Amino acid sequence: xxxxxxxxxxxxxxxxxxxxxxxxxxxxxxxxxxxxxxxxxxxxxxxxxxxxxxxxxxxxxxxxxxxxxxxxxxxxxxxxxxxxxxxxxxxxxxxxxxxxxxxxxxxxxxxxxxxxxxxxxxxxxxxxxxxxxxxxxxxxxxxxxxxxxxxxxxxxxxxxxxxxxxxxxxxxxxxxxxxxxxxxxxxxxxxxxxxxxxxxxxxxxxxxxxxxxxxxxxxxxxxxxxxxxxxxxxxxxxxxxxxxxxxxxxxx
Amino acid sequence: xxxxxxxxxxxxxxxxxxxxxxxxxxxxxxxxxxxxxxxxxxxxxxxxxxxxxxxxxxxxxxxxxxxxxxxxxxxxxxxxxxxxx
Numbered sequence: 001x002x003x004x005x006x007x008x009x010x011x012x013x014x015x016x017x018x019x020x021x022x023x024x025x026x027x028x029x030x031x032x033x034x035x036x037x038x039x040x041x042x043x044x045x046x047x048x049x050x051x052x053x054x055x056x057x058x059x060x061x062x063x064x065x066x067x068x069x070x071x072x073x074x075x076x077x078x079x080x081x082x083x084x085x086x087x088x089x090x091x092x093x094x095x096x097x098x099x100x101x102x103x104x105x106x107x108x109x110x111x112x113x114x115x116x117x118x119x120x121x122x123x124x125x126x127x128x129x130x131x132x133x134x135x136x137x138x139x140x141x142x143x144x145x146x147x148x149x150x151x152x153x154x155x156x157x158x159x160x161x162x163x164x165x166x167x168x169x170x171x172x173x174x175x176x177x178x179x180x181x182x183x184x185x186x187x188x189x190x191x192x193x194x195x196x197x198x199x200x201x202x203x204x205x206x207x208x209x210x211x212x213x214x215x216x217x218x219x220x221x222x223x224x225x226x227x228x229x230x231x232x233x234x235x236x237x238x239x240x241x242x243x244x245x246x247x248x249x250x251x252x
Numbered sequence: 253x254x255x256x257x258x259x260x261x262x263x264x265x266x267x268x269x270x271x272x273x274x275x276x277x278x279x280x281x282x283x284x285x286x287x288x289x290x291x292x293x294x295x296x297x298x299x300x301x302x303x304x305x306x307x308x309x310x311x312x313x314x315x316x317x318x319x320x321x322x323x324x325x326x327x328x329x330x331x332x333x334x335x336x337x
Binding site: 027038040041 | 277281282284285288289291292295296298299302303305306309310312313316317319320322323324325326327329330331332333
């Protein structure tokens with residue numbers, strides 16, 4: 001009898017398990033899912049067709065744009081002609097020189113300050129070229145100009161700080177004709193004789209009378225710049241003294 | 253009492269069997285459902301791919317538009333220069 005009970009209990013559990021599996025999805029639920037999925041599939045098919053139509057239109061637009069772009073680029077190439085390559089090369093040259101100058105120490109930059117002016121002239125010439133109106137070159141020239149401006153600012157700072165001061169050893173009058181006027185006139189000094197008071201005022205410790213300098217004297221050459229008010233005043237005073245000391249009727 | 257207990261157990265067994273068998277789905281119906289699910293998944297993937305293709309095309313067109321605008325600008329700039337054509 002006990003065996004019968006156990007068997008019945010096992011059968012009952014098995015029956016519940018079987019019925020539970022079978023009841024995972026009822027017929028109604030299946031039908032509901034089939035209906036929902038069919039509707040979703042139809043929506044997706046419609047959406048796919050719509051996207052495909054959009055893609056076809058976009059492909060056509062893309063092809064049209066490519067053709068228009070090629071036409072425009074061909075026309076532009078015809079307008080620019082053979083000028084572009086040499087023009088671009090000239091801008092490359094400016095870039096290369098700017099890179100070189102930008103890497104220099106302040107001392108070396110000051111020594112090669114003339115090259116900064118040369119680069120500025122190249123840029124000015126490049127700006128005159130008709131291709132300079134093309135945005136890609138206009139932007140490049142603008143960048144190059146700002147780099148030259150930066151170098152000029154650096155040079156100005158070097159001048160103001162006195163880092164650019166050079167030295168000059170006075171030679172003999174017989175051989176070199178060295179006086180302050182002639183020294184200032186030398187191209188490697190100021191290339192401007194009227195700036196001689198700068199040398200005088202820059203060397204007050206060793207030049208008491210600007211008419212008298214001695215061979216072998218090491219003079220400091222202040223940076224080239226316009227005469228300061230102090231230097232102008234010194235020159236006036238010098239000429240006044242010279243006139244006062246001159247015999248009556250003299251010109252100097 | 254023992255008989256009553258046995259009867260109750262048998263009754264419950266019969267009810268559960270009847271309930272389970274009454275709503276069971278055929279293999280064909282289950283396959284239909286699975287096929288439909290697979291089709292929906294496949295369509296969703298295909299649409300995702302097409303959307304990506306559409307975005308790539310839109311980007312390509314926008315790039316060409318920008319290049320074309322730049323080209324026209326360059327041409328106009330050259331035309332306006334004294335040495336222009």
